[in-house]
Amino acid sequence: MKAANIPLPTPDNASAPIRRRALLVGNSPDHSTRVAGILAQRGYLITQADHAEDALAICQDLTPDLIVSDWTLTGMSGLEFCQAFRKLDRASYGYFVLLTMNRDQDDLAAGLQAGVDDFLTLPVSAQELLARIAAAERILRIEDELRGSNTQLRAALAQLNETQTAIERDLREARKLQQGLVRERSGRFGKTEISLLLRPAGHIGGDLVGFFPISADRIGIYALDVSGHGVTAALLTAQLSVHLSGSSDQNVALRGAQSGGDAVGPTALAHFFNNMMLEEMNTDSYFTMIFAELNHSTGALRMVQAGHPHPVLQRADGSITHLGQGGMPIGVFDNPVFDEIHVQLAPGDRLLIASDGLTEATAPNGHQLGNEGLEAILRTNAFLKGHPFLESMAWSVSEYCRGERQDDISAVLLEMREDAQLVRLPRKPAR
Known part of the structure; x- marks a missing residue:
């Protein structure tokens, strides 16, 4: 082998040498x-x-x-x-x-x-x-x-992967914290049983469900769905959960009871949240809500519907009714119109309050589950109660959309046991 390194001449143009x-x-x-x-x-x-x-x-x-x-x-x-x-x-x-x-x-x-x-x-x-x-x-x-x-792209990709890993870790922890907002997944009040379902589509979501006691014979039940997904929706959900917590000094609905009066009614609570969103929150987000007040001794239920999907009442005989007229979402209009609903529950009845993540679940062919699909799930699973029913419902929705669920799903299942003995309050005399 012969290797000869020839010295470089000094070029006239200083930019000419390439050094290859x-x-x-x-x-x-x-x-x-x-x-x-x-x-x-x-x-x-x-x-x-x-x-x-x-x-x-x-x-x-x-x-x-x-x-x-x-x-x-x-x-x-x-x-x-x-x-x-x-x-x-x-x-x-x-x-x-x-x-x-x-x-x-x-x-x-x-x-x-x-x-x-x-x-x-x-x-x-x-x-x-x-x-x-x-x-x-x-x-x-x-x-x-x-x-x-x-090389720069590989370095940027490596940095993005590290950032993504950190974000995924933070979101997993945020999911645990958000799931912790639902402190109790079920509750029994007399002959009334309440079961909750909360399934974000991603790590975190904008749905929230829960309940809290108001008095010896009354309970508050709520279901919220904040617009959008991800961190923004989750942060607003967390703030709203404080106002609906079981702590009487923070729960907006219980503030009246602190002073010896009655709790804030469903419609008044919806207006309170609407004013709070418009006057205090610097955000374009809004949310839909069902807030219900149940007297579990009498079965009397009154609730407000603020843009949330219609609650579904399944009577003991299997008949199904979609309640409410819809109402306006919270945080959009200065003078909204909410729908207040009154219904009498009887032994064997159950009420399902579900987010639009169920009815709007979409199959690969583009068809949505809709109210008819939800009714079919209720009839098919009529023999199931409480969490087994909610889990079966969630499985049915996942199967319907082949696991490609795009929205959070949440639900409250309120059941009056068949052996419930409801108190009949005397009618007020006519004036």
């Missing part, structure tokens, strides 16, 4: 000297080799940017050398120029198939060689830029 390495392969001193001189003027570091095997060893050690090879070499042909060169494990591209005595079309096709980038006809013309070098430099410069961009 060129490998000249061949046993023709005249051609090599001429090509080496032209490349040196272009600022290349020059390395030369007589044999193909030596040249391959140099390619592994020095990774030249430009290779200029004779067609005929000792040990293998120029085409075979190019094929072997292309199989080397390199971090960057090497531009391969093959010197030939003629431009036979078959030879050119074979060279391109072997991985040759360009051809030069002997004897080498300085003008043609400079043109080929310019083309090679453009390719190498583009490859350098792409490699640099890929």
